[in-house]
Structure formats: structure tokens, C-alpha cells
Amino acid sequence: MPHPMRGATAITGLGMTPMGRIYGKSATELAADAVRTAIADAGLTKGDIDGLLINPGITGFTGGGISLPLQNYLGMTNLRLLNHMNAAGSTAAQMVQYAALAINAGIARHVVCVFADLPLSEGKSAGGAYGGAARNPGRPQGMAGLAPAAGFFGANTGYALAAQRHMALYGTNHDQLGTIAVGQRKWAGMSPISQMRDPITMEDYHNSRWIIEPLHLLDCCLVSNGAIAVIVSGAEDAVNMPQPPVYIWGMGQGHPGDPARHGFDPETETGARIAAETAYAMAGVGPEDVTQCQLYDCYTYTVLVTLEDYGFCKKGEGGAFVEDGKLGPGGTLPTNTGGGELSGYYMWGMTPLSEAVIQGRGQGGQRQVNNDVILCTGNGGMLSYHACLVLSPNRS
Amino acid sequence: MAEAAAPQKPLPQPDEASEPFFTGAMEGRLMIMRCTACGVARIPSRSHCDNCLSPDFEWEEASGRGTVHTFGVMHQKYHPGFFDELPYNLAVIELEEGPRLSTNLVGVENSAIRVGMPVVVDFQRYDDVALPKFRPA
Numbered sequence: 001m002p003h004p005m006r007g008a009t010a011i012t013g014l015g016m017t018p019m020g021r022i023y024g025k026s027a028t029e030l031a032a033d034a035v036r037t038a039i040a041d042a043g044l045t046k047g048d049i050d051g052l053l054i055n056p057g058i059t060g061f062t063g064g065g066i067s068l069p070l071q072n073y074l075g076m077t078n079l080r081l082l083n084h085m086n087a088a089g090s091t092a093a094q095m096v097q098y099a100a101l102a103i104n105a106g107i108a109r110h111v112v113c114v115f116a117d118l119p120l121s122e123g124k125s126a127g128g129a130y131g132g133a134a135r136n137p138g139r140p141q142g143m144a145g146l147a148p149a150a151g152f153f154g155a156n157t158g159y160a161l162a163a164q165r166h167m168a169l170y171g172t173n174h175d176q177l178g179t180i181a182v183g184q185r186k187w188a189g190m191s192p193i194s195q196m197r198d199p200i201t202m203e204d205y206h207n208s209r210w211i212i213e214p215l216h217l218l219d220c221c222l223v224s225n226g227a228i229a230v231i232v233s234g235a236e237d238a239v240n241m242p243q244p245p246v247y248i249w250g251m252g253q254g255h256p257g258d259p260a261r262h263g264f265d266p267e268t269e270t271g272a273r274i275a276a277e278t279a280y281a282m283a284g285v286g287p288e289d290v291t292q293c294q295l296y297d298c299y300t301y302t303v304l305v306t307l308e309d310y311g312f313c314k315k316g317e318g319g320a321f322v323e324d325g326k327l328g329p330g331g332t333l334p335t336n337t338g339g340g341e342l343s344g345y346y347m348w349g350m351t352p353l354s355e356a357v358i359q360g361r362g363q364g365g366q367r368q369v370n371n372d373v374i375l376c377t378g379n380g381g382m383l384s385y386h387a388c389l390v391l392s393p394n395r396s
Numbered sequence: 397m398a399e400a401a402a403p404q405k406p407l408p409q410p411d412e413a414s415e416p417f418f419t420g421a422m423e424g425r426l427m428i429m430r431c432t433a434c435g436v437a438r439i440p441s442r443s444h445c446d447n448c449l450s451p452d453f454e455w456e457e458a459s460g461r462g463t464v465h466t467f468g469v470m471h472q473k474y475h476p477g478f479f480d481e482l483p484y485n486l487a488v489i490e491l492e493e494g495p496r497l498s499t500n501l502v503g504v505e506n507s508a509i510r511v512g513m514p515v516v517v518d519f520q521r522y523d524d525v526a527l528p529k530f531r532p533a
Binding site: 131134136138139140141142143144145146147148149150151152153154156157160161162164165168169209210211212213214215259260261262263267 | 474490527529
């Protein structure tokens with residue numbers, strides 16, 4: 001007997017602004033552009049929307065990020081569901097999950113999930129917004145000051161150290177990580193909305209500068225301004241809406257925490273393992289049924305470890321699994337077909353989600369691949385927060 | 397004309413909760429907390445044990461011995477106080493007692509650092525604060 005949530009809801013609208021070095025609009029204005037586009041895409045009017053879930057990106061921390069006042073900017077009245085959510089890069093998938101649960105419970109009918117971010121300023125470096133404690137003036141208080149005093153700054157640090165541990169434990173190497181970067185750049189070349197479309201070679205990868213060893217520049221994602229919104233509706237509504245519905249078959253979350261002590265290995269055993277169990281069970285599928293992956297890829301390493309935790313290969317064998325290029329164009333497990341966050345655009349969890357919707361609708365153009373079962377993941381923190389969706393163009 | 401002061405590293409300001417740790421550090425002792433209910437050791441400073449949530453704990457001097465859990469080498473310019481030292485290492489040390497500490501290794505070339513390498517604490521003293529660094533054992 002299938003799970004009652006399987007195929008009960010669908011993604012029915014998608015709105016995307018231009019992304020990248022986009023200037024001249026606030027995060028709120030970008031969000032409004034994305035929401036307006038998504039509502040039109042879904043064939044709805046603003047009055048049809050009765051749920052709004054809001055997720056700022058890094059500007060939620062650094063200032064200027066979207067939050068609850070977005071409702072009034074959008075002039076949305078009579079909402080039955082509203083929240084400002086933050087589980088970092090896992091939020092996009094989580095917003096869709098809470099929307100689907102609310103719709104299934106009869107709380108709301110059409111829920112907008114919107115992400116907007118504005119980390120880039122004209123003339124400033126892309127990495128600046130993600131410097132973390134390096135931004136703070138003065139002396140940090142107490143024990144929280146130990147890490148910045150040791151020069152631990154930014155998200156890059158945690159992922160570099162995680163990749164290092166995987167390499168040490170399992171022999172994962174740069175050729176394997178580089179294969180992910182090169183493959184995704186090939187995909188990006190087939191997507192008109194990707195920021196980085198010029199092909200790269202393995203030599204380019206190896207020669208790209210170190211950010212934090214063992215991560216090269218080309219192991220790291222982009223930083224982008226922009227906004228994306230999706231609309232979630234019930235399956236009964238979805239069949240009468242203009243876009244091909246992308247049905248939600250399964251969902252899951254996994255947040256293993258990091259006790260920072262002996263016996264735990266959060267660098268190599270991530271929340272994806274927990275999320276996978278829930279999502280596969282709900283969807284009634286396993287890794288062998290997945291025809292394409294849209295994985296959160298803040299770093300090449302994130303892709304590799306996520307594939308392991310979703311059971312595509314054994315723990316520690318991610319490097320050997322990806323090194324034949326199976327994730328790239330023409331490969332047996334097409335992954336991050338829009339170029340992902342590495343080469344496409346960095347809208348946190350909306351990057352894999354938007355490409356999953358495009359693929360689920362069959363609108364991927366020359367990069368379209370088999371979309372029967374799409375695994376879409378979101379990851380945030382230092383591999384700390386994880387959420388996923390299993391999507392399909394087929395209701396059952 | 398006065399020379400501009402060199403950019404400073406962001407040194408921690410001890411607060412009430414971390415006072416025993418930083419006082420110990422000035423004396424060359426690495427202080428940790430141990431839960432008196434379940435016996436699990438932790439890096440200060442938190443009131444509750446993250447294993448059993450007991451608020452009962454005692455301070456204890458760690459052996460100072462540990463191993464490199466993982467590490468990296470920073471090349472990116474984040475904070476001006478570190479620009480002169482680039483590239484510098486970052487290390488997570490698993491103490492013999494179990495908890496892990498984010499720090500740096502001293503007395504070793506970056507290229508010679510390995511996961512699992514045994515290390516021992518080596519305090520770096522500033523005017524009013526000392527920081528636990530580690531060197532190969």
C-alpha cells in the first residue's frame with residue numbers, strides 16, 4: 001500500500017529572477033519578482049495564494065534579508081499559513097515539505113515558497129559575504145573566540161576539513177573531486193541561465209588556486225544575487241493547472257548534530273542517511289530507481305558524500321563511484337544537470353529544487369534527461385542540516 | 397610619521413563562563429569540563445552536558461595529548477590579522493579525553509600534517525590571554 005503522501009501534492013509554479021551579479025534591486029524586490037513570475041507560471045492570481053513560506057539566504061544573517069514583512073510588500077491577505085524559515089541550505093526542500101504537509105492537512109491550498117538573497121555588492125569580492133567571524137570587529141567573547149583566533153573563517157573551512165577527513169579515511173582524491181566539477185560545468189554549458197558556461201578541463205581544475213586545502217577554487221560554489229519561488233498545490237488542483245505537475249513522492253530530513261567528540265564523524269556521515277530512509281520509504285523507491293539527482297553542491301565534496309549517504313555506493317566509495325564521469329552529460333546517473341551551485345547559480349536549496357522542477361516538467365531542452373524519479377536534496381551548515389524530496393512527473 | 401599598527405588577530409576576551417579555561421591556559425593547563433552525572437568530557441563552556449543534559453560538572457585538567465582529527469591549509473584572505481601568515485594550517489584536535497578543539501598546529505610544516513598524527517598542547521601567550529595550540533608529540 002503506497003504511502004498516503006506519495007503523489008498527493010505537486011510543485012505547480014516556478015519563478016526565477018536573473019541570477020548572479022545582479023544589482024539595483026533589494027532582496028525584497030527580487031523576491032517579489034520571483035513570486036509574481038511563479039504565480040503567473042502556475043496560472044493563478046495573487047488571491048489564490050493562501051500560504052507563504054519565506055527563506056532569506058546569507059542576508060538573513062548579514063542584513064537586508066527577506067522576512068515576515070514580505071507578506072505586506074506582496075499585499076497578501078488572508079494567508080492561512082505563514083512563516084520565516086531558516087535551516088540554512090536545507091530550507092528550500094523543507095519549505096516544500098511543510099507546504100505539502102499543510103496542503104494535505106487541509107490547512108492551505110496553494111503555498112508560495114520563496115528564497116531571495118543579495119550577498120554580492122558591486123566592486124566587492126564574492127567571498128566577502130561568507131567570511132563569518134572575519135566580519136566582526138573587536139574581540140570575540142569567551143570560548144566562541146577560539147576558532148576565529150585560530151583563523152577559522154567562513155563556510156569553506158568546515159567543508160575543507162570535512163573533505164580532508166574523507167580523503168584521509170578513504171583515499172578520495174582530487175581527480176575524483178575534479179571529475180564532479182568538470183562534469184557539472186559541461187551541464188552548465190547546456191543551460192542558458194547558468195552563470196559559468198565555458199568548459200573547464202581537469203587541468204584547469206588542478207591549476208585553480210587553493211581556497212583552503214584540500215579545496216581548490218573550482219571545488220567551491222558560486223555566490224549569486226537573485227530569487228526563486230515555487231508554488232506547491234494539491235494533486236487534484238495540479239492536474240488542472242497549466243504546467244506539467246511535478247509530483248512529490250517522498251520527503252525526509254536528517255540533522256545528526258555535531259557533538260564534537262570521539263565516536264562521531266559528522267564530516268563523513270551526514271544527515272542525508274537519515275533523510276534517505278524516510279524519503280525512500282515514503283516514495284516507495286530506492287537508489288536503484290533514481291533516474292537523476294539534483295544534489296546540493298556547495299562543494300564538490302558535498303556531492304560525493306551525499307551520494308554515499310543515499311546509498312548509491314558504500315561509505316567511502318564515493319570517489320571511485322564518480323570518477324568515471326557518470327554524473328556528467330551522457331553518464332548513467334545525470335546529476336546537477338543545470339550546472340548546480342558550482343557552475344549554475346547559488347540560490348541555496350533552490351538551486352537543486354529549481355532544476356528538479358525544470359527537469360520534472362520535461363523543460364530541460366538539450367540537457368533534459370530521464371525524469372521518472374528525481375532525487376532533490378538540500379544541505380546546510382557544515383553538513384549539519386539536510387532535507388530532501390523525491391519528485392516525479394508521474395502521479396503514481 | 398607614526399607607523400600604522402599591524403592588524404591584530406581577533407583574540408578572545410575571557411568571560412565569566414570561560415574564566416577557568418583561560419586562567420588555566422595562562423598557567424599552561426588545558427582545562428575541560430566533565431559531566432559528573434554521565435562522565436562525558438566536553439570543551440567548555442556550557443552549563444548542560446550535551447550527552448545527558450545534566451547541569452552538574454566539574455573542571456578538570458586535560459592531559460594535553462590528542463590526535464589530528466582533520467586539518468586544512470588556509471590560503472584565502474579573510475582577516476587582516478592573518479594575512480602575514482598565509483598559508484596557515486587549521487586543525488581539529490581530538491583530545492585523549494574525547495572532545496575536539498579547533499586550533500592550529502605549531503612546529504610542523506603544513507605539508508607534513510596528517511590525520512591521526514599524535515600531538516600535544518603548546519600554549520601561545522599574548523598579553524592577557526593564552527591560546528592552546530598543538531605540536532607533534
